[in-house]
Every structure is written in C-alpha cells, then in structure tokens.
Amino acid sequence: xxxxxxxxGVGGQGILSIAATIGLAAVDxxxxxxxxxxxxxxxxxxxxxxxxxxxxxxxASDLIPYxxxxxxxxxxxxxxxxxxxxxSKSGWLVTNSNPFINITDYPPLDEILSEIKKIxxxxxxxADAIAKECGSVRxxxxxxxxxxxxxxxxPYESLENAIRKLFGRKGEEIVEINLKALRxxxxxxxxxKI
Amino acid sequence: xxxxxxxxxxxxxxxxxxxxxxxxxxxxGTPSTEIMEYIQSSKDxxxxxxxxxxSCNEKTAxxxxxxxxYAGKRSMVAMKHxxxxxxxxxxxxxxxxxxNGGLIVVSADDPSMHSSQNEQDSRFYGKFxxxxxxxxxxxxxxxxMIFDAFEASEKYKVPILFRxxxxxxxxxxxxxxxxxxxxxxxxxxxDPLQFVLLPAIARKKYxxxxxxxxxxxxDIRLSKYNxxxxxxxxxxxxxxxxxxxxxxxxxxSEETNxxxxxxxxxxxxxxxxxxxxxxxxNEVLVLEEGAPIVEEALRGILDxxxxxxxxxxxxxxxxxxxxxxxxxKALGLPVTYGEAVPSIVKMRxxxxxxxxxxxxxxxxxxxxxxxxxxxxxxSDIGCYTLGxxxxxxxINSCVDMGASVTMAIGADxxxxxxxxxxxxxxxxxxxxxxxxxxxxxxxxxxxxxxxDNSTTGMTGGQQSQATGRLVQIxxxxxxxxxxxxxxxxxxxxxEENVRIMKEEFDYKGVSVIIxxxxxxxxxxxxxxxxx
Ligand SMILES: Cc1ncc(C[n+]2csc(CCOP(=O)(O)OP(=O)(O)O)c2C)c(N)n1
Numbered sequence: 051x052x053x054x055x056x057x058x059g060v061g062g063q064g065i066l067s068i069a070a071t072i073g074l075a076a077v078d079x080x081x082x083x084x085x086x087x088x089x090x091x092x093x094x095x096x097x098x099x100x101x102x103x104x105x106x107x108x109x110a111s112d113l114i115p116y117x118x119x120x121x122x123x124x125x126x127x128x129x130x131x132x133x134x135x136x137x138s139k140s141g142w143l144v145t146n147s148n149p150f151i152n153i154t155d156y157p158p159l160d161e162i163l164s165e166i167k168k169i170x171x172x173x174x175x176x177a178d179a180i181a182k183e184c185g186s187v188r189x190x191x192x193x194x195x196x197x198x199x200x201x202x203x204x205p206y207e208s209l210e211n212a213i214r215k216l217f218g219r220k221g222e223e224i225v226e227i228n229l230k231a232l233r234x235x236x237x238x239x240x241x242x243k244i
Numbered sequence: 245x246x247x248x249x250x251x252x253x254x255x256x257x258x259x260x261x262x263x264x265x266x267x268x269x270x271x272x273g274t275p276s277t278e279i280m281e282y283i284q285s286s287k288d289x290x291x292x293x294x295x296x297x298x299s300c301n302e303k304t305a306x307x308x309x310x311x312x313x314y315a316g317k318r319s320m321v322a323m324k325h326x327x328x329x330x331x332x333x334x335x336x337x338x339x340x341x342x343x344n345g346g347l348i349v350v351s352a353d354d355p356s357m358h359s360s361q362n363e364q365d366s367r368f369y370g371k372f373x374x375x376x377x378x379x380x381x382x383x384x385x386x387x388x389m390i391f392d393a394f395e396a397s398e399k400y401k402v403p404i405l406f407r408x409x410x411x412x413x414x415x416x417x418x419x420x421x422x423x424x425x426x427x428x429x430x431x432x433x434x435d436p437l438q439f440v441l442l443p444a445i446a447r448k449k450y451x452x453x454x455x456x457x458x459x460x461x462x463d464i465r466l467s468k469y470n471x472x473x474x475x476x477x478x479x480x481x482x483x484x485x486x487x488x489x490x491x492x493x494x495x496x497s498e499e500t501n502x503x504x505x506x507x508x509x510x511x512x513x514x515x516x517x518x519x520x521x522x523x524x525x526n527e528v529l530v531l532e533e534g535a536p537i538v539e540e541a542l543r544g545i546l547d548x549x550x551x552x553x554x555x556x557x558x559x560x561x562x563x564x565x566x567x568x569x570x571x572x573k574a575l576g577l578p579v580t581y582g583e584a585v586p587s588i589v590k591m592r593x594x595x596x597x598x599x600x601x602x603x604x605x606x607x608x609x610x611x612x613x614x615x616x617x618x619x620x621x622x623s624d625i626g627c628y629t630l631g632x633x634x635x636x637x638x639i640n641s642c643v644d645m646g647a648s649v650t651m652a653i654g655a656d657x658x659x660x661x662x663x664x665x666x667x668x669x670x671x672x673x674x675x676x677x678x679x680x681x682x683x684x685x686x687x688x689x690x691x692x693x694x695x696d697n698s699t700t701g702m703t704g705g706q707q708s709q710a711t712g713r714l715v716q717i718x719x720x721x722x723x724x725x726x727x728x729x730x731x732x733x734x735x736x737x738x739e740e741n742v743r744i745m746k747e748e749f750d751y752k753g754v755s756v757i758i759x760x761x762x763x764x765x766x767x768x769x770x771x772x773x774x775x
Contacts, residue, residue, distance in 0.1 A: 089278070092359075097592040111567075116580070128592075
C-alpha cells in the first residue's frame with residue numbers, strides 16, 4: 051500500500067492541519083510516513099504545499115517524484131493546478147472551488163475550473179458552503195479532506211479518530227462539527243458515484 | 245519503545261535533550277528555527293531547567309554555547325546557514341580553543357533559497373575550521389547522530405558542525421527515541437590556558453587541531469555514518485552524501501540494486517572508502533545536496549582519473565535543491581511528468597498580511613521620499629523586505645542582517661541625500677546597533693526607520709530582544725533625543741507620519757524613526773492564548 055499526496059493552498063489557509071490529521075491516522079495504522087512541509091517565507095500569503103507519503107514499507111524520499119502523486123488535495127482552486135506535473139495519470143485532484151484572491155492578476159475562476167475539468171479524475175467541491183451547513187466555515191478544510199478520503203488508502207474511521215484526538219481539547223461541539231464536515235465531504239464524493 | 249512523529253529539526257532537538265543537553269542557544273532563521281522552539285516548549289527541558297533563550301544574533305549564541313561548554317556542560321547552538329557567517333569568528337576560533345563539555349553547532353542550509361538570500365553550503369565551514377561535520381540523511385539518523393556528535397566532540401575536544409538542509413529540517417517522520425542521559429556536572433577545563441588564544445598558545449593548539457583533523461579522516465570513517473555497500477555491477481558506482489542518499493534509494497529497484505554505493509554522512513570524508521569504490525568502478529556519480537564539494541575534491545584540478553559525473557559536468561544541475569526526479573535522470577532512468585502547469589496559473593509571492601503595520605509605514609515612506617527621487621532606501625531582511633515588491637517597490641537593497649544602516653552610511657559618504665535605512669526591530673538588535681554607533685560617531689546624514697512590530701515576524705513570531713528597549717538603545721548609542729521619533733503606522737496617522745519622515749530626512753545628522761505597531765499575527769496569537 052502507498053498513498054503519495056500533495057496538499058496545496060495559500061500560506062495561512064491551514065493545510066498543515068490537514069497534514070496533521072492524515073499523519074495521525076497513518077500512525078494509528080502503523081504506516082510509514084514522511085511529510086515535507088513548507089515553513090518560512092511562503093507562509094506569508096504565498097503558495098504552499100506539503101508532500102505527504104504513506105506506505106506500509108519504509109519511505110526513502112521526503113519528496114514525491116514527478117508523475118507519482120496519487121492525489122492532489124487543494125484548499126484553493128488555482129493552487130490545485132500548480133502541482134499537476136506531480137500527479138500520476140491515474141491520480142485524483144480534489145479541490146475547493148472557492149478562490150483565495152490576494153494577487154491582482156488572479157485569473158477568471160471559470161478558466162481555472164475548466165482547466166481542472168480537463169483532468170480525468172477530479173472533484174471540485176464548494177467546501178465553504180458545505181462547512182457552513184455543518185455549523186462552521188472554519189471546518190472547510192475537513193470537508194475537502196472528507197471528499198478526498200476515498201482516495202487515501204486508509205480506513206475512514208482512522209481519520210475520524212484522528213479528528214477526535216486533534217480537536218478533543220477544543221470541546222465536544224467542535225469535534226462534532228468537524229466530524230460532520232468530514233462526513234459531508236465524504237458523502238459528496240461518494241454521491242458522485244465514481 | 246518511544247516513537248514520535250518529528251520534523252528533522254525536532255528530532256535534533258529531542259536528541260540533544262535526551263543526550264543531556266544543558267544549554268540551547270539560537271537566533272531564529274528558516275529552516276533552523278524549530279530546533280529552539282521545540283526545546284522551549286519541551287516539558288522535560290522546563291523541568292530540568294535547560295537554558296533555552298533566544299540570543300541577539302548567531303555570534304552571541306555561538307559564544308554563549310561555548311561558555312556553557314567551557315563550564316563542562318553539553319550545549320548546542322542552531323542557526324540558518326547565513327547565520328554561520330555571523331557566528332564564524334566564534335565558530336572558527338572555538339575549533340582552536342577546543343571544548344570542555346560537548347558542543348554541537350547546527351547549521352541549516354537552504355538550497356534553492358526557499359527563504360534565504362543565498363544557498364551557501366555549510367560543509368565548507370567544517371573544512372575551514374578543521375572540525376568534523378555530520379550530515380544526516382534522515383530524521384532517525386539525525387536523532388542518533390546527535391548522541392555520537394556529543395561524544396565525538398568530547399573525545400576530540402572540538403565543536404562538531406551539524407549540517408542539515410531544508411527538506412530534512414522541515415519534513416516529518418517517525419523517530420525512535422533512546423533512554424535519556426543525565427546532564428554533565430559543572431567542571432572547569434583541566435588546562436586553565438585552554439581557552440586563551442594568545443599567539444604563542446594558539447600556534448601550538450593549531451598544530452594539534454591539524455593533526456587531529458588528519459586522524460579524524462581515518463577514525464570517522466569507522467563510524468557507521470560512512471558506509472560502503474558493494475554490488476556486482478562494475479560500470480557505475482555512486483557516492484551519495486546526506487539527504488541525497490534518500491533520493492538515490494527512492495530510485496533503487498531490482499535492476500539497480502547491484503550498483504556499489506558509498507554513503508557519506510560524516511566529514512572529513514573517508515579517503516579509503518572513496519578509493520575502494522573508485523577502484524571497483526569505471527565511472528562514479530556524485531550526488532550531494534548543495535555545492536559539489538566531494539565532487540571537486542575527487543576531480544582535483546587535473547580531473548584525469550576515472551570518469552566522474554555530478555554537478556560540474558551537468559549530469560546534475562549546478563545549483564538548487566535535489567529531488568528524486570533529478571536523481572532519476574542522473575541515473576538515466578525515465579521520468580514521467582503529469583500534466584503541465586496551465587499558463588493561466590499565476591505566481592503567488594508572499595505578501596504583507598492584511599492590516600500589517602509595515603504596509604502603512606511604507607505608504608507613508610513612499611509619499612515622504614517621493615520628492616527626493618528614487619533609489620534612496622536601503623533595507624534589510626524581514627517581513628518588511630516584502631516592501632520591495634509591487635505595489636510598494638519601496639526599497640532598494642536587502643543584503644545581510646544590518647546592512648541597511650551601514651550601506652546608508654556609505655551612500656551618504658558618497659553624497660546620496662537623503663540616505664534612508666528601513667530595518668526591523670529584531671534585525672536592528674541583531675546587527676543594526678553597531679552600524680548606528682558608526683553613524684553617530686561620524687555624524688552621517690542618515691535616517692534609520694525601525695519598523696518595530698515587536699516580534700521576529702518573518703520566522704514565525706519569536707521574541708524580539710528589541711521589544712520595549714528601542715528608544716533607550718538609540719539614546720544610549722548617542723542619537724539626539726529630538727531626533728528619535730516614535731510613530732504609530734496606522735492609516736489615520738498617515739499625514740502626520742509623512743510629515744515626521746520628511747522632517748527627519750531633511751535633518752543633516754543621524755535620526756531614528758521608530759514606527760511601532762505590534763505584528764497582527766503575534767497580536768492575534770497572544771489574544772487567543774489570553775482567552
Ligand atoms: C544572519 C541571518 N540570521 C537570520 C536570518 C533569518 N531571518 C530573516 S528575517 C528574520 C526576522 C527579522 O525580524 P524583524 O527584523 O523584527 O522583522 P519582521 O520580520 O518582524 O518584520 C530572520 C530571523 C537571516 N536572514 N540572516
């Protein structure tokens with residue numbers, strides 16, 4: 051088993067919390083894990099990515115080779131395209147549809163979406179709206195993780211457990227909202243009948 | 245067994261704690277910052293009262309660590325690669341004095357310059373100072389090596405250079421921990437003259453240092469960190485240093501696992517093992533993250549030995565970070581890319597946070613300097629360096645910590661008026677204060693704007709030594725009180741701030757403007773933790 055995942059977004063959007071959730075779940079499943087993060091300058095509103103590699107065998111490289119990623123999980127649509135050279139031909143691209151516009155030359159959203167739709171395996175999800183329905187816009191990242199979860203080779207329950215562990219300190223209510231968000235994302239992908 | 249998911253930086257920090265560390269010294273700098281941060285938030289370190297305060301700069305950190313070593317205890321100092329330039333005087337002379345308690349100097353390199361001005365390779369400094377240099381290939385090895393590095397430091401009585409690069413520093417993996425060792429007791433160096441580098445003493449010590457460096461070549465080789473794995477193939481052999489070894493392993497398959505491989509993770513590198521691999525193979529590929537140090541040594545000037553592939557002949561790009569795909573290509577393996585990045589994807593450079601005080605300071609500065617003409621603002625390194633980018637395009641230099649003040653002095657000497665320096669609060673106490681004293685003594689006609697967000701922002705909001713002290717410091721250095729102006733960079737103060745700036749630009753002497761407003765990131769973190 052191996053899952054090579056690229057997480058992408060904009061500095062400040064919290065992709066490292068997604069990484070932490072998957073990482074914790076991987077540890078629970080006794081998987082080997084390497085997770086290369088971006089710290090430093092780019093965290094100030096620049097493009098950020100994290101390479102997350104899970105495997106039942108030891109992982110050598112901290113970085114995913116080109117063309118080998120099984121999944122791009124992006125919390126921002128334009129950022130999902132930046133890492134296409136890493137995505138394998140059979141890989142999945144799962145992205146939030148809501149742009150984060152902090153540059154003046156941000157391209158028109160419909161052009162971005164049509165580029166994403168050219169990728170054979172893609173899921174575009176309005177994570178912000180779904181998160182709101184679940185009780186908090188702040189759980190949008192977990193909606194996207196839920197939508198990507200069918201393509202991560204781990205039992206779904208281990209992601210739920212990781213959320214319980216990570217958010218337990220913040221109280222039962224937050225945990226419930228986050229679990230609901232994760233489930234809503236999961237259902238969204240499952241309903242697409244892919 | 246205790247297992248933790250740790251960044252390379254954190255593995256180093258945890259290892260140092262487990263190896264009986266008594267003092268950790270550092271100035272923040274990507275990608276090294278998390279070493280100190282981990283130790284500062286460690287319960288174990290707090291209970292044991294391990295010393296773990298930020299220093300003004302890398303030099304003061306280096307010397308404090310040496311003082312801890314003098315007193316017989318194990319200490320560590322961490323910095324980014326360019327920090328070692330700042331600490332170099334202390335570092336190189338600490339090789340001359342030698343140590344008492346074990347001393348590790350961690351230098352974190354940033355090939356590809358993700359967050360840096362250059363991509364210098366710290367391994368040069370190991371040779372420069374004639375001290376051993378360790379270069380772990382992964383998180384577990386980083387953890388284990390720290391124990392051996394402390395032991396080697398105490399055995400050879402030298403500081404150990406510990407070189408890592410961005411990918412290892414900022415990548416997480418499982419690390420198995422060992423049982424913790426006790427701290428060492430206070431003990432003075434047996435020779436009271438050990439740390440006295442008077443020429444007569446230094447000459448003797450230098451001979452000792454040189455011969456111990458020679459013998460290290462044959463001893464470190466024995467260490468488990470340099471290893472030769474023979475294979476049945478006789479064409480190509482591979483030498484892989486530090487993290488390059490991981491990228492090599494990523495590409496090793498049944499087809500390629502009979503290639504002889506020499507892994508180097510400790511320097512001075514082992515001549516015997518190098519002879520062994522080069523005598524078996526017709527060709528050798530050298531993979532190293534950073535400069536082609538091993539490759540250059542192998543080639544020498546004549547380069548008339550066996551065929552060598554590496555960064556110098558273009559098999560591997562001459563600069564920049566390695567990755568598994570680059571290594572695959574160097575091995576002649578196919579690399580398949582996914583789809584190309586569509587042309588509509590735009591660059592997204594880092595930018596000021598919404599509501600950042602630096603941005604308001606720049607708005608006023610741009611208006612105030614406008615009438616004097618372009619090219620007059622020297623700046624420095626920090627979040628405020630983002631003022632170089634549009635829409636601001638407000639600064640004309642960013643070189644090394646503190647250079648804004650001193651370059652303004654030189655430009656003023658040359659007749660550029662006004663010469664303005666824009667520097668952050670932490671950068672000012674790192675290396676700006678001495679330049680300001682130069683300016684005061686010679687009465688340069690410069691204005692120094694200290695953009696004080698009361699934190700070390702760029703590296704994630706560490707304590708700034710300057711906080712609450714800037715006015716006193718500038719007054720103490722000798723700037724006239726009327727020309728130390730404090731302002732709050734807020735939209736609503738814009739007109740007044742422009743006026744203050746213009747007044748000080750016109751002043752024919754040294755003036756300091758302190759634009760003071762807390763970083764919105766640290767302010768919101770603080771509020772959250774107070775809730
Ligand atoms: C010699 C050296 N040490 C450390 C760094 C890393 N570094 C770059 S900017 C910065 C923070 C500067 O803080 P401050 O001057 O307060 O500016 P701010 O980022 O808060 O605006 C640091 C530590 C460096 N580039 N060079």
